[in-house]
Amino acid sequence: MINGALNTDYFILLVALLLIAGVLTAKFSTRLGVPALVLFMLVGMLAGSDGIGFIYFDNAKYAQLIGILALVVILFEGGLQTKWSTVKRVAIPSLSLATLGVVITTSIVATAAKFILVVTWMEAFLFGAIVGSTDAAAVFAVLKGVNLRERLSSILEAESGTNDPMAVFLTISFIQLLMTDQPNYLLLVGAFFWQMGMGLLIGLGLGMVASYAVNRINLDSSGLYPVFAMAFALLTYSITALIGASGLLAVYVAALVIGNRDLTYRHSIFRFNEGFAWMMQILMFVILGLLVFPSQLFDLDIIIKGFILSFILILIARPIAVFLSTIKMNFDFKEKLFLSWAGLRGAVPIVLATFPMISGLVHSQLFFNVVFFVVLTSALIQGSTIAFFAEKLELTGTKKETPLHSLELVSIGKANAEIIEVEINEDDVVVNQSLAEIEFPKDVLNNAIIRNGDLITPYGETTIQAGDTLYILVSKQSKKELKRMLDEKDLSEHVSANQ
Known part of the structure; x- marks a missing residue:
């Protein structure tokens, strides 16, 4: 033994x-x-x-x-x-x-x-x-x-x-x-x-x-x-x-x-x-x-x-x-x-x-x-x-920048909800619009905005800028509706499910 x-x-x-x-x-x-x-x-x-x-x-x-x-x-x-x-x-x-x-x-x-x-x-x-x-x-x-x-x-x-x-x-x-x-x-x-x-x-x-x-x-x-x-x-x-x-x-x-x-x-x-x-x-x-x-x-x-x-x-x-x-x-x-x-x-x-x-x-x-x-x-x-x-051989590409931020989340599996990440580009419709002007579905909460490596607390009057990364808490029931809304605004390729 x-x-x-x-x-x-x-x-x-x-x-x-x-x-x-x-x-x-x-x-x-x-x-x-x-x-x-x-x-x-x-x-x-x-x-x-x-x-x-x-x-x-x-x-x-x-x-x-x-x-x-x-x-x-x-x-x-x-x-x-x-x-x-x-x-x-x-x-x-x-x-x-x-x-x-x-x-x-x-x-x-x-x-x-x-x-x-x-x-x-x-x-x-x-x-x-x-x-x-x-x-x-x-x-x-x-x-x-x-x-x-x-x-x-x-x-x-x-x-x-x-x-x-x-x-x-x-x-x-x-x-x-x-x-x-x-x-x-x-x-x-x-x-x-x-x-x-x-x-x-x-x-x-x-x-x-x-x-x-x-x-x-x-x-x-x-x-x-x-x-x-x-x-x-x-x-x-x-x-x-x-x-x-x-x-x-x-x-x-x-x-x-x-x-x-x-x-x-x-x-x-x-x-x-x-x-x-x-x-x-x-x-x-x-x-x-x-x-x-x-x-x-x-x-x-x-x-x-x-x-x-x-x-x-x-x-x-x-x-x-x-x-x-x-x-x-x-x-x-x-x-x-x-x-x-x-x-x-x-x-x-x-x-x-x-x-x-x-x-x-x-x-x-x-x-x-x-x-x-x-x-x-x-x-x-x-x-x-x-x-x-x-x-x-001059085959290098554009420099890949490592994000300066990270978001660690406590498990919310019991809450039947998740956080999705939305990256905003210059040609997106929501650029220069405030959060109050964007009609989000119910059960949606904008938790954070990352801008130039800094964390910004979102308010209704916060204006979305190109390069922003939005972290949105959404219930699983409303997730499809949120994605459908973002698709209508030509943002589908910038949306990905994340923890």
């Missing part, structure tokens, strides 16, 4: 220390000019048996489980933050990069891997599939600190959110072909359309169900709404995966639907998922760092082969894939060059590299070590220079 309690306490202590180390690492990663994911992995490597020997971990199955769970959370958070109006404009190039681009990258890297790693063609294509996709966790994390043009950032985010399913499909397919004496290629074609098609349909369906459920249910605490939304993310993945379709694609699509709907307690859901995604990202990269043994990783043979394959992936395969996948899509040379350089590799290739290990394939340990080295190289070289290249 005592030993069991000590083991439990020891495990909790380890988790606490790893999270603290991860948070401090993220804090200093920007100052060091190194992506946080690299430092997370280094923390895991340092804590492992080849480091200070604090933790011994070599279970690929548990690492895969944690990795997939983390990817579900990260993709869900990324989808929630993505605006459909922006994604719609870049859907074609994003999907082209996520499908054709992955196939081209896989083929080029596989050709190189055949001769560099001295493996069979099927094994070479398996390696190419593992490193063929960009990584959502890496791209989402790095782009948050880059002042990039909206079109380019949207393409990279949408590509990384939708190309994981393609990489997973190719990886599993090549493993099946390697383990089957008489492979049926026609079944693989059918499996592709099944996985992508059903992933898309289930994601759309459960996304709408989740949005409806979140808005209709009246919970006693606002803290339950984010948990409820996350439960739908896990449900979406599990249902889709259990029928043999792409769970990751379904989660991202469902998050897009949920994030672009008028949502109750929107800010609470978003903030919870942002924090949860950070926690899962820290745990995932630390665990993946623990899984690798530096004494094997930094072997001279692995270093040479890893560098050559990284060079081919970064400077040959990715650029060719980008230039071919975006033909006649109205991209100039600088934009294509930047998209080529911003194809970050991260957790997904490392997680996929555990699949051959679990399947017991001959060269699985070699693949894992080389893939880990390729990811480390990509994150260090590409991840730390994305902002530099964006600036040098």
Whole structure:
């Protein structure tokens, strides 16, 4: 009993220390000019048996489980933050990069891997599939600190959110072909359309169900709404995966639907998922760092082969894939060059590299070590220079200003009411009108106005100005009427439900 309690306490202590180390690492990663994911992995490597020997971990199955769970959370958070109006404009190039681009990258890297790693063609294509996709966790994390043009950032985010399913499909397919004496290629074609098609349909369906459920249910605490939304993310993945379709694609699509709907307690859901995604990202990269043994990783043979394959992936395969996948899509040379350089590799290739290990394939340990080295190289070289290249290629956008105010609310779930946020632009009808002149529905109370970062107490004679942010308390019964009134005044695009 005592030993069991000590083991439990020891495990909790380890988790606490790893999270603290991860948070401090993220804090200093920007100052060091190194992506946080690299430092997370280094923390895991340092804590492992080849480091200070604090933790011994070599279970690929548990690492895969944690990795997939983390990817579900990260993709869900990324989808929630993505605006459909922006994604719609870049859907074609994003999907082209996520499908054709992955196939081209896989083929080029596989050709190189055949001769560099001295493996069979099927094994070479398996390696190419593992490193063929960009990584959502890496791209989402790095782009948050880059002042990039909206079109380019949207393409990279949408590509990384939708190309994981393609990489997973190719990886599993090549493993099946390697383990089957008489492979049926026609079944693989059918499996592709099944996985992508059903992933898309289930994601759309459960996304709408989740949005409806979140808005209709009246919970006693606002803290339950984010948990409820996350439960739908896990449900979406599990249902889709259990029928043999792409769970990751379904989660991202469902998050897009949920994030672009008028949502109750929107800010609470978003903030919870942002924090949860950070926690899962820290745990995932630390665990993946623990899984690798530096004494094997930094072997001279692995270093040479890893560098050559990284060079081919970064400077040959990715650029060719980008230039071919975006033909006649109205991209100039600088934009294509930047998209080529911003194809970050991260957790997904490392997680996929555990699949051959679990399947017991001959060269699985070699693949894992080389893939880990390729990811480390990509994150260090590409991840730390994305902002530099964006600036040098003159692809930076307008500076994104962080709001100087925040509004924290006590749960009002029992009151059957919520607060919505209305942002006022220069062309809105209510500009230069007083609150007394605007005919609001009943059960509506203007709580606060934020103007130039300052809090203004609203009165009847308070005049609305362009740039103001109104926080309006409204009963759920009157919410539709309020939105209808705002729609009539051409304010619909500036209204979003918030907690």
